[in-house]
Amino acid sequence: MEENFQKTANRVSLVSIIVNLLLSVFKLMAGIIAKSGAMVSDAVHSASDVFSTIVVIIGIRVSSKDADEEHPYGHERMECVAAILLATILLLTGLSIGYSALRTILSGNYAELEIPGILALIAAIVSIVVKEAMFWYTKIAATRIDSAALMADAWHHRSDALSSIGALIGIGGARLGFPIADSIASLVICFFIAKASYDIFRDAIDKMVDHSWDSANEQALREFIKDEEGVFGIDSLRTRVFGTKVYVDVEIAVDAELKLKDAHAIAERVHDHIEKQFNKVKHIMVHVNPYEEQEGSAR
Numbered sequence: 001m002e003e004n005f006q007k008t009a010n011r012v013s014l015v016s017i018i019v020n021l022l023l024s025v026f027k028l029m030a031g032i033i034a035k036s037g038a039m040v041s042d043a044v045h046s047a048s049d050v051f052s053t054i055v056v057i058i059g060i061r062v063s064s065k066d067a068d069e070e071h072p073y074g075h076e077r078m079e080c081v082a083a084i085l086l087a088t089i090l091l092l093t094g095l096s097i098g099y100s101a102l103r104t105i106l107s108g109n110y111a112e113l114e115i116p117g118i119l120a121l122i123a124a125i126v127s128i129v130v131k132e133a134m135f136w137y138t139k140i141a142a143t144r145i146d147s148a149a150l151m152a153d154a155w156h157h158r159s160d161a162l163s164s165i166g167a168l169i170g171i172g173g174a175r176l177g178f179p180i181a182d183s184i185a186s187l188v189i190c191f192f193i194a195k196a197s198y199d200i201f202r203d204a205i206d207k208m209v210d211h212s213w214d215s216a217n218e219q220a221l222r223e224f225i226k227d228e229e230g231v232f233g234i235d236s237l238r239t240r241v242f243g244t245k246v247y248v249d250v251e252i253a254v255d256a257e258l259k260l261k262d263a264h265a266i267a268e269r270v271h272d273h274i275e276k277q278f279n280k281v282k283h284i285m286v287h288v289n290p291y292e293e294q295e296g297s298a299r
Contacts, residue, residue: 034117038167083204091197098190124168131161159196163189213239230266232291245282256290
C-alpha cells in the first residue's frame with residue numbers, strides 16, 4: 001500500500017511539474033509580448049507551482065519512511081510540514097503579486113498603461129482549461145491515496161485556474177478601454193492565492209495538533225467495536241489524526257468474571273478487526289474494564 005502511495009504521488013507530481021513548466025513559460029512570453037501585467041503575474045503563480053510540487057514530492061517521500069528508533073510513531077507528519085511550506089510559498093507569491101498591482105493602482109497614471117494584446121487573452125483561456133484539468137487529475141489521485149500534501153497541490157492548481165479567470169476578465173476589461181482593469185485583476189489574483197494558502201495551512205495544522213477523527217468515522221468505529229463478541233460497552237473512545245493516519249485509544253467493558261487471558265483475547269480481536277476494517281487506522285490501544293450490571297455501562 002505504501003509503495004502504491006509513493007508511485008501515485010510521484011507520477012502525479014511529475015506530470016504537474018512538466019505541465020507547470022510549459023504553462024508558465026507560455027504565459028510569461030504571452031504576458032511580455034502582449035504587455036499584460038496580469039498575465040505576467042499569472043505566469044509567476046504557475047512557476048511557483050513547480051517549486052511547490054518539488055516540496056510535495058520531498059514531503060511525501062520523507063513521510064513514507066518506516067518508523068525507526070528515533071521516530072517510533074513514523075514520519076507521517078512530515079507531509080503536513082510539506083503542506084505548511086507549500087501554503088507559505090503560496091502566500092508569499094500572492095502578496096508579491098498583490099503589492100505590485102496595488103502600487104500600479106495607487107500611482108494614478110492610468111493613461112500611461114498599455115493595452116494588453118490578444119495573445120494575453122488566449123493564454124488566459126488556455127491556462128484556465130489546463131489548470132482546471134490538473135486540479136481534477138491531482139484531486140482524484142490525492143483522494144485515492146489520502147495525501148494531504150497532494151491535495152494541497154491540487155488546490156494550488158485550482159487557485160491558478162481562478163487567478164487565470166481573474167486575468168482573463170482584467171485583460172478583457174483593459175482591451176475594452178479600461179487599462180487599470182489589468183492591474184485590478186492582478187490584485188484579485190492575490191486574494192485567490194491568499195485564500196488557498198489559508199485553507200491549506202489550516203488543514204495541515206489540524207493534522208499536526210492531534211485533531212480528532214471526523215464524527216462520522218468515529219461513530220462508525222464506535223458501532224463496529226460495540227458489535228464485537230464479548231464487548232458489553234465502550235467506556236471511552238479517543239482518536240487523533242497523525243498526518244494521514246489515525247491513532248485510536250479505546251476502553252471496552254467486558255464480563256468482570258472473565259479470566260485475564262480471555263479478556264485479553266477479546267481486546268486482541270477488537271484490535272485486529274479494527275485494523276482490517278479501517279485502513280486509515282495505524283495504531284490501536286485497547287484497554288479492558290470490568291463490566292458489572294449495576295454500573296449500567298453504556299452499550
